[in-house]
Amino acid sequence: MRPLFTLLALGIPLLFSPPARAQDPPKQEFRDRRLGKPVTLDDYFPFAPPASRDEWLKRRRQVREQVLVANGLWPMLPKTPLNPVVHGKINRDEYTIEKVYFASLPGYYVCGNLYRPKGKTGKLPAVLCPHGHWNDGRLHKAADAEVERQMKQGAEKTAEGARYLLQARCAQLARMGCVVFFYDMVGYADSEQIPHRKGFTDAEAELRLQSFMGLQTWNSIRALDFLLSLPDVDPDRVGVTGASGGGTQTFILGAIDDRPAAAFPAVMVSTAMQGGCVCENCSHLRVGTGNVELAGLFAPRPLGMSGANDWTIKIETKGLPELKKLYALYGAEDKVMAKCFPQFGHNYNQVSREVMYNFFNVYLKLGQPAPVVERPFVRVSPKELSVFDKKHPLPADAVDAQGVRKYLTEVAEQQMAIPKEGDKQGWAEIRRILATALRVMVHDTLPAVSEVEDRKETPADEKDGVLVRKMLLSRKGKGEAVPAIGMCTRQFDGTVVVWVHPDGVASLWRDGKLVPAVQRILDKKAGILAIDAFLTGATASEKSRPVNPNYAGLTFGYNRTLLAERVHDVLTAVAFAKGFEKTKKVHLAGFGKAGPWVLLARGLCGDAVERTAADMNRFRFDKVEKTTDEMMLPGALKYGGLGPLASLCSPHELFVQQHGGTSSGRWLRGAYAATVAADALRRETDQVSAESVVDWLLR
Numbered sequence: 001m002r003p004l005f006t007l008l009a010l011g012i013p014l015l016f017s018p019p020a021r022a023q024d025p026p027k028q029e030f031r032d033r034r035l036g037k038p039v040t041l042d043d044y045f046p047f048a049p050p051a052s053r054d055e056w057l058k059r060r061r062q063v064r065e066q067v068l069v070a071n072g073l074w075p076m077l078p079k080t081p082l083n084p085v086v087h088g089k090i091n092r093d094e095y096t097i098e099k100v101y102f103a104s105l106p107g108y109y110v111c112g113n114l115y116r117p118k119g120k121t122g123k124l125p126a127v128l129c130p131h132g133h134w135n136d137g138r139l140h141k142a143a144d145a146e147v148e149r150q151m152k153q154g155a156e157k158t159a160e161g162a163r164y165l166l167q168a169r170c171a172q173l174a175r176m177g178c179v180v181f182f183y184d185m186v187g188y189a190d191s192e193q194i195p196h197r198k199g200f201t202d203a204e205a206e207l208r209l210q211s212f213m214g215l216q217t218w219n220s221i222r223a224l225d226f227l228l229s230l231p232d233v234d235p236d237r238v239g240v241t242g243a244s245g246g247g248t249q250t251f252i253l254g255a256i257d258d259r260p261a262a263a264f265p266a267v268m269v270s271t272a273m274q275g276g277c278v279c280e281n282c283s284h285l286r287v288g289t290g291n292v293e294l295a296g297l298f299a300p301r302p303l304g305m306s307g308a309n310d311w312t313i314k315i316e317t318k319g320l321p322e323l324k325k326l327y328a329l330y331g332a333e334d335k336v337m338a339k340c341f342p343q344f345g346h347n348y349n350q351v352s353r354e355v356m357y358n359f360f361n362v363y364l365k366l367g368q369p370a371p372v373v374e375r376p377f378v379r380v381s382p383k384e385l386s387v388f389d390k391k392h393p394l395p396a397d398a399v400d401a402q403g404v405r406k407y408l409t410e411v412a413e414q415q416m417a418i419p420k421e422g423d424k425q426g427w428a429e430i431r432r433i434l435a436t437a438l439r440v441m442v443h444d445t446l447p448a449v450s451e452v453e454d455r456k457e458t459p460a461d462e463k464d465g466v467l468v469r470k471m472l473l474s475r476k477g478k479g480e481a482v483p484a485i486g487m488c489t490r491q492f493d494g495t496v497v498v499w500v501h502p503d504g505v506a507s508l509w510r511d512g513k514l515v516p517a518v519q520r521i522l523d524k525k526a527g528i529l530a531i532d533a534f535l536t537g538a539t540a541s542e543k544s545r546p547v548n549p550n551y552a553g554l555t556f557g558y559n560r561t562l563l564a565e566r567v568h569d570v571l572t573a574v575a576f577a578k579g580f581e582k583t584k585k586v587h588l589a590g591f592g593k594a595g596p597w598v599l600l601a602r603g604l605c606g607d608a609v610e611r612t613a614a615d616m617n618r619f620r621f622d623k624v625e626k627t628t629d630e631m632m633l634p635g636a637l638k639y640g641g642l643g644p645l646a647s648l649c650s651p652h653e654l655f656v657q658q659h660g661g662t663s664s665g666r667w668l669r670g671a672y673a674a675t676v677a678a679d680a681l682r683r684e685t686d687q688v689s690a691e692s693v694v695d696w697l698l699r
Contacts, residue, residue: 030455030472033479034534034565038545039558041274041281045290046318049325056329062439063289064297067255069440069635070284070557072214072408075415075433080106082226086114087392092378094118095174099387100181101190104222105407107399108215111190111387112138112183112223115174116232123234125364126179126227128253128260130220131166132244132348133277137188139382140166155349157374164379169241169353171377176357176366179233183223185245185279186216190387193394197278199401201551203627207637208412210405211282211553213252220253228259236261237364241356243267243306243348248280248291255297262302262363264356266348269295269338271318273311283556283634287443292319299323300330302363306352307340316340335363350374416640418670427674434639434648438603441635442564446571446605449579451476465489466522473531473572482569483538484576488527494584496577497521497697498609499530500570500598501591504537517690524698526587529577533597534565544630552627556634563597563633570601578608587697590614591690596631596642599656603648611653613693616642618660640667647671650680655696657684 050056068074084102098114117124134140142150147162156162170180187196200212228235239262242250247268254263268275269291275281286294295303303323307315320338327336339355357372388394399407416433419426439445453476460469468487474480485505488496499518501507508518508530521528532538544562548554560568570588577586588609590598595615602612621636639645643664646656650671659665665683672681682696 030481032481032534032539035539035542038555041276041554041558042272043558045271045274045286045292047271047290047292047296047322049322050329053329056326060297063293064256065436066284066287066289066440067252067294067297069209069437070214070282071217071252071256072209072211072282072638073218073256074437074440077105077218077408077411079222079225082222082229084226084229085392088389090380090384092171095171097380097385099385099392100226101387101392102222102226103395104219105404107395107397107407108193108404109191109395109398110183110219110223112181113170113385115170115178115180115182117174117177117179120177120232122232124177124179124232125237125239125360125366126181126230126233127173127239127241127360127364128220128224128227129170129173129180129182130223130240130242130246130249131182131185131188132242132246133185134166136382138166138182138184139189139385140164141382150349153344155344155347155351157350158376160377160379161350161374165348165350165353167379168350168374168377169348169356172353172357172374173360175375176361176368176372178239178360178364178366179227179230181223181227183219185249186212186219193398194401194404200405201278203552203625203629203632204637205405206283206552206556206627206632206634207621207624208405208409209283209635209638210408212279213282213285213553215404216249216279217252217256220249221257224253224257224259235259239263239360239364241266241360243352244346245275245277245280248275251291251295251298254301254303255294260298260301262304262360263298264304264306264359265295266306266352266356267308267310267312267346269305269319270307270312270315272314278551278553281551281557282553284440284443285553285557287556287558287560292322296323296326299327300332300335302335302359304336304356304359305338306348306355307338307342308344308346308352309342310346313340313342412638416638416644418644418666419674421670421673424674427671430644431648431671434644435603437635437639438600438645438648441633442567442600442604443560444564444568444571444604446608447475447575449575452572452575452579454576455481473569473576475572480569480572482534482572483532484529484573486527486529487522489522489525491525492527492582493525494582495526495587495698496580496583496585497526497528497587497589497694498570498573498577499528499589500533500573500594501530502536502594504532504540505530506537507591515690517694520691520694521698524694526698527580529573531569531573533569533594535562536566536594547628552632552634556632561632561634562630563600566594566597567601567604570597571604574601574605574608585610588612588614589693589697591693593617593619595619595656595658599642599646599649602652602654603645607652609652611655611697612649613655613657613697614646615657615687616646616659616664618658620660643667651675651677653680655682655684655693657688658686659683660685
């Protein structure tokens with residue numbers, strides 16, 4: 001525990017300083033690391049394996065939930081009827097090819113080709129095949145010059161394989177006895193309802209976690225549903241493999257779905273570039289994690305990878321060793337492998353495909369003589385593989401991006417409907433959903449006392465019996481520098497009020513004197529810990545991180561939002577206050593536009609805070625119109641807005657003012673009634689004085 005003097009003061013001139021300097025910003029001895037460049041998809045993303053299996057299982061659950069929330073799949077979408085149409089069988093020597101389309105969502109169709117081996121009976125192994133960003137996707141046909149180049153360098157052994165490398169994979173797997181479903185990415189080949197990279201880039205899409213990647217991830221889940229619905233597929237022997245963007249789809253599906261038995265993401269898993277397309281990025285996805293760890297969520301199921309002369313070139317030395325350590329926690333170190341071919345550029349050529357065939361031969365128990373070598377095949381023209389024709393046109397109910405978004409919004413509203421009064425089970429479930437969503441959207445939890453520090457460690461000053469100390473708070477090892485001030489009298493009774501204001505610690509003074517509410521706290525023998533939350537007070541003049549103007553998911557997929565950083569700082573302050581030697585209880589107060597920051601933080605504090613008073617400031621997330629807005633929080637509208645998120649404050653005592661709207665009121669009343677704590681909630685429609693807030697906190 002910290003001694004009492006560690007409590008006091010952080011980043012403003014001493015109490016009772018001359019009026020002219022009372023609100024001067026402090027000289028910063030440490031620069032907050034968050035003021036530097038934001039993380040991008042091209043940074044370094046190492047993975048540190050946990051020390052124990054139990055530690056990993058906890059981390060695995062958290063990261064898996066992060067992936068689900070990021071993709072707009074927390075809670076999971078309802079699985080509506082696929083209504084698959086399978087037609088146009090094409091015969092080849094050892095297999096057939098059929099054309100398929102089904103509805104992954106009402107009015108949105110996934111297209112692909114189904115390869116089936118001939119002469120096989122019983123339950124057969126199966127492989128799901130997403131593709132990457134090849135021209136025309138599933139219908140890709142390489143130009144003559146590319147065919148010649150691939151043959152010359154030894155990447156391909158046949159002209160058919162070089163020209164139709166994506167067909168080659170499916171044909172060979174079918175010859176090996178697998179049922180193969182090869183499906184389109186959004187905006188490729190037959191799936192033209194929504195153009196690739198368009199339709200999900202505005203502020204409302206972010207606020208509802210409706211993204212291009214989320215739609216593709218859902219399509220992968222539904223493609224797996226379709227594959228497993230076939231009577232000839234063995235559900236225990238299903239593999240997934242794709243390269244490049246298809247590799248991303250492969251390991252993301254494996255991260256959130258337990259059904260695949262083996263996976264082979266090609267030329268994608270690395271500690272370097274994480275995926276360059278909007279279909280591989282979405283807000284929240286890689287904050288605090290990266291592709292190696294995301295691929296590791298597949299453990300202990302067999303995982304194979306390939307690398308090339310691209311961002312995956314170091315996979316055998318950066319990524320694979322760490323994954324082997326992870327798999328060793330399960331006694332399954334031999335079930336993860338990677339092979340890099342640095343002589344080739346970014347690819348899924350025959351050399352790397354044959355690594356995949358042999359990997360699946362073992363782990364899908366295909367029973368083929370080893371080593372498996374890809375055999376020549378008879379190509380099918382893109383026109384013949386195309387799904388829609390005069391007899392099978394795109395269904396009349398097909399929707400565009402707006403139609404998909406409308407449906408997703410309606411589903412979210414149904415899933416997040418306020419439970420009925422007295423429905424304790426319903427409230428418990430909605431709280432479970434909200435608590436996980438809030439943790440992911442803020443990317444934080446309340447830290448342990450041992451995880452926070454004062455980087456400045458200056459001694460306290462005393463004037464007329466008031467102890468004041470300036471501090472710079474940080475999570476240990478994170479390089480943060482949150483100016484803060486702590487103060488109390490020698491009659492300190494163990495109560496600390498964490499004071500959060502949009503003007504930061506400067507709000508404690510007016511004209512060189514303590515404001516009446518602060519003086520009242522001290523008179524009541526309580527202490528104060530006030531902070532300059534990120535980019536307020538002493539750092540208000542600093543520039544916030546730039547947000548990618550084309551797609552905010554490329555920023556918020558790797559970095560906290562400004563709002564989340566401020567919530568993070570409030571949590572740091574609460575933990576720091578808890579660590580004072582004589583602290584008995586902590587109260588939390590949020591004023592003006594800082595009120596919503598405090599409410600979100602309170603939802604993550606558990607029993608660490610006794611009472612909370614917050615100005616809701618009549619704020620509504622549906623008023624956020626730009627991704628650069630300081631209150632942007634991707635997902636906030638998906639989960640109902642501030643009212644539902646604030647309901648996580650229950651059952652602890654809460655006083656809200658300017659709650660602005662019947663919806664927020666219903667959520668708060670319902671949440672507190674459900675936890676048998678209705679008398680712990682006080683609401684005021686209008687603004688009340690800071691002194692009244694203090695009187696309620698310290699009553």
